[in-house]
Every structure is written in C-alpha cells, then in structure tokens.
Amino acid sequence: MTTQQPTKWRRLRACPACDMVSAIPVLRPGQHASCPRCGHVLARRYLHPVQRSIALAASALITLLIAVAFPFIRVDAGGLDNQIALSQTASTLLQSHQPIVAFIVACTAIVLPGLYLTGVIAMQANVLRTVPKAYSDVIARLFSQLHPWMMADVFIVAALISLVKLTGMADVHLGASFWAYCVFALLLLMTTRSVDIDWLWYRLAGEPETPEDIRCGITAAEQHVTGCPTCGLINHLASHPDNEGHHASCIRCGTLLHARKPHSLQFTWALLLTAIILYIPANAYPMMITTALGQSHAATIIGGMMELWQHGSQPIAVVIFVASVLVPILKMLVLILLSWLVKHPGPLNALQKTRLYHLTEFVGRWSMVDVFVVAIMVALIQSGNLMSVLPGPAALAFCAVVITTMLAAMAFDPRLLWDTQGKQYD
Numbered sequence: 001m002t003t004q005q006p007t008k009w010r011r012l013r014a015c016p017a018c019d020m021v022s023a024i025p026v027l028r029p030g031q032h033a034s035c036p037r038c039g040h041v042l043a044r045r046y047l048h049p050v051q052r053s054i055a056l057a058a059s060a061l062i063t064l065l066i067a068v069a070f071p072f073i074r075v076d077a078g079g080l081d082n083q084i085a086l087s088q089t090a091s092t093l094l095q096s097h098q099p100i101v102a103f104i105v106a107c108t109a110i111v112l113p114g115l116y117l118t119g120v121i122a123m124q125a126n127v128l129r130t131v132p133k134a135y136s137d138v139i140a141r142l143f144s145q146l147h148p149w150m151m152a153d154v155f156i157v158a159a160l161i162s163l164v165k166l167t168g169m170a171d172v173h174l175g176a177s178f179w180a181y182c183v184f185a186l187l188l189l190m191t192t193r194s195v196d197i198d199w200l201w202y203r204l205a206g207e208p209e210t211p212e213d214i215r216c217g218i219t220a221a222e223q224h225v226t227g228c229p230t231c232g233l234i235n236h237l238a239s240h241p242d243n244e245g246h247h248a249s250c251i252r253c254g255t256l257l258h259a260r261k262p263h264s265l266q267f268t269w270a271l272l273l274t275a276i277i278l279y280i281p282a283n284a285y286p287m288m289i290t291t292a293l294g295q296s297h298a299a300t301i302i303g304g305m306m307e308l309w310q311h312g313s314q315p316i317a318v319v320i321f322v323a324s325v326l327v328p329i330l331k332m333l334v335l336i337l338l339s340w341l342v343k344h345p346g347p348l349n350a351l352q353k354t355r356l357y358h359l360t361e362f363v364g365r366w367s368m369v370d371v372f373v374v375a376i377m378v379a380l381i382q383s384g385n386l387m388s389v390l391p392g393p394a395a396l397a398f399c400a401v402v403i404t405t406m407l408a409a410m411a412f413d414p415r416l417l418w419d420t421q422g423k424q425y426d
C-alpha cells in the first residue's frame with residue numbers, strides 16, 4: 001500500500017478497526033489486503049468467487065437438510081432407549097417451558113445458518129445473472145450481522161460433551177445426522193470465508209470515483225469522511241444536505257453513516273451492567289435438574305463441573321470451566337477495561353487494546369456451549385419417572401449473559417481506542 005498514487009483510480013478504504021485510510025492495490029486470487037496500522041483484513045480475493053460461494057453454500061445446505069432429517073444421537077441404558085433428531089433439542093426445551101432458550105438454540109444451530117446459506121446462493125446467483133438489485137443489497141447488509149450468531153461449531157462441541165457426560169451410565173451412539181452436521185459446520189465456515197463483501201459490492205453496484213482530497217495514512221475522521229460499515233465505500237460526512245456534520249447516508253448502499261458508532265460507550269456500559277446482573281442468577285440457580293428413580297438432583301454450572309471432575313471427566317470439566325466461567329468473566333472484565341481506557345489512556349497501546357478486543361469478540365460465542373449441552377441432555381433423557389432431565393432457571397439467565405456480552409462487544413467501537421493515541425503511530 002502506498003500513499004502517493006494518482007488519485008482517480010485509487011480504491012480507498014477506512015479500516016473499520018482503527019479508521020486509518022489506505023489504498024487497496026489490485027489483488028490476485030488468494031491474496032488479501034490488510035490495514036498497515038492494525039493488521040485488520042480489508043479485502044480478500046478468490047478464484048471464481050461466485051461459483052465457489054454457490055458450490056460451498058449449496059453443499060452446506062444439503063448437509064444441513066440431511067442433519068435435520070436423520071437421527072442425531074441415540075442413548076441406550078437398560079429400559080431407557082431414546083433417539084433424537086437435531087430439531088428435538090429445541091422442541092423439547094419448548095415443552096419444558098423454556099421457549100426463549102428453545103428459540104435461541106433453534107436460531108443459532110439451525111435457522112440462521114440455513115437463512116444465511118440461502119441468502120448467499122440467492123445473492124451470488126443475482127451477481128451471475130447481473131441482476132444487481134433484486135434484494136441483494138438487503139441480503140448483503142444482513143451478512144455482517146449474522147456471522148457471530150451462527151454457532152454450528154459450538155453445537156458440535158456441546159454434543160461431544162453430552163456424549164462424555166453420558167458414557168458412564170449409558171450406551172451412546174452418534175447418528176448419521178451428527179456426522180452430517182460436522183460436515184455442515186465445516187462447509188458453513190468455508191462459505192463465510194468465501195464471501196468477500198468488498199468485491200461483492202463492487203459487482204453489485206460498481207465503485208464511484210474516489211474524491212481527490214482524501215489522503216492515505218491518516219484517519220477518516222480527521223478528513224471528515226468515514227468508511228461505510230456495510231459496503232466499505234468512503235463517504236463524505238459533511239457533503240450530505242440533511243446532516244449536521246456528523247452523519248450521512250452511503251451513496252452506494254444507503255446505510256446511515258456516523259464517524260463513530262453512536263452512543264457506543266453508553267450502550268456497551270448498559271449491556272455490560274445487564275450481563276453482570278444476569279450472571280448472578282446464572283450461577284446461583286440450577287442449570288439442569290436430573291430426576292432418576294423418583295429422586296431429583298439440581299446442578300448449578302459450578303456444581304455440574306465439580307461432579308464431572310469427581311467422576312473422572314477432568315478434561316470436560318476444564319472445557320466447561322473455560323467456556324462457562326473463565327470466558328464470560330474475562331470478556332466482561334476486558335470490555336470494562338477497554339471502555340474505561342477510551343477515556344483514560346493506560347499502559348497498553350492502541351494495537352494491544354485492539355487485539356484484546358478482537359479476542360473477546362472471537363471467544364464470546366463459545367460460552368453458549370453449556371446452554372447447548374442442556375438442550376441436548378434435556379432432549380435425550382426423557383423417560384418419565386425412570387430418568388429425566390429438565391432445564392433449570394439458570395439456562396435462560398446464562399443464555400442472556402452470553403447474548404448481552406456479545407451485544408456489548410458489538411456496540412463497542414474499536415476506533416475509539418485509537419482516537420486518544422492514534423497520532424503516535426503515524
């Protein structure tokens with residue numbers, strides 16, 4: 001990336017993580033361009049991107065259909081013989097009077113990935129047929145929002161944990177659907193990586209000429225411009241007729257633009273506070289209530305973990321500890337620290353703070369693993385008085401903790417971390 005190029009054909013992008021403007025060079029398939037200041041990937045190129053995305057998304061959708069149609073797990077323990085389909089993990093929760101948890105499990109494990117893949121196929125087909133505007137812009141706008149909420153990989157880990165939890169007391173058999181779901185999770189990951197939003201918008205709506213007065217190597221905010229969060233195009237903030245110098249609409253995709261996410265810190269603090277309050281019932285109440293031969297036994301997150309440890313499943317206990325205790329607490333602490341550091345520059349530099357932020361964004365969704373374990377166990381162990389598992393009140397509270405911390409990370413604008421000390425890096 002250079003700072004001295006003829007201006008007319010420059011493709012400029014403002015980094016969404018640190019706001020520095022860079023010129024993107026012509027990329028060959030397999031190459032990517034990243035921000036020289038913080039390393040954030042700005043654009044990727046693939047060979048035959050449209051065909052590649054359609055092939056991956058179609059294969060993923062087929063494996064998802066197979067995973068939904070066939071038995072997922074079967075459990076067999078003298079007198080208790082039960083086999084469940086993937087969708088029953090959500091429907092049994094619904095019958096157990098946990099409609100919100102059921103809805104979240106169904107959405108994150110099946111519905112949202114299915115919608116995303118259908119969207120990818122529809123939009124890439126539009127690109128192939130050069131029908132640029134048949135809902136493509138709406139779908140493309142949803143893409144970036146959907147990514148963190150698709151949790152097929154987390155669901156597989158939860159299925160494996162349930163398997164280990166049950167091996168001591170029953171024969172557990174993985175059905176065809178489980179293997180199909182594993183392939184689906186891999187294909188879903190490959191599909192999300194195959195979609196290059198930057199290139200897609202170029203194909204959908206072209207690239208307007210870059211204004212000549214914008215310079216590389218300094219932040220967009222200093223030049224009264226901003227990168228569109230949806231399509232990446234740099235827009236003037238002050239040139240729009242109905243704005244007061246702070247916001248405008250993107251000239252390419254129509255997204256409302258702001259120099260920084262509006263009220264970012266207030267939203268982050270409010271969501272973090274909600275998560276901290278919800279974390280108390282999530283740990284105080286039982287996560288899962290097991291009834292065996294007329295005797296009920298309720299286990300909290302910590303209690304369930306201790307039992308696993310005592311019964312010789314130390315590795316699983318460690319996984320549950322990391323996902324359900326360590327990650328949520330660390331994520332809340334890191335977001336509190338980062339929100340505080342926006343106003344009070346501390347010992348960390350902006351690059352270290354940005355890395356910390358991306359790490360919390362990446363690991364946050366893995367906390368859902370314990371909620372999925374509850375969903376699978378509840379669906380699997382349903383045999384009247386002999387043995388049954390019910391979700392406890394903590395399942396909903398913990399689900400809400402994971403979602404509010406994820407929303408808090410999304411509300412936080414990482415560019416604020418650079419605003420206080422950005423000039424030191426130029």
Ligand SMILES: [Zn+2]
Nearest residue numbers: 015018035038
């Ligand atoms: Zn950057």
Ligand SMILES: [Zn+2]
Nearest residue numbers: 228231250253
């Ligand atoms: Zn845009």
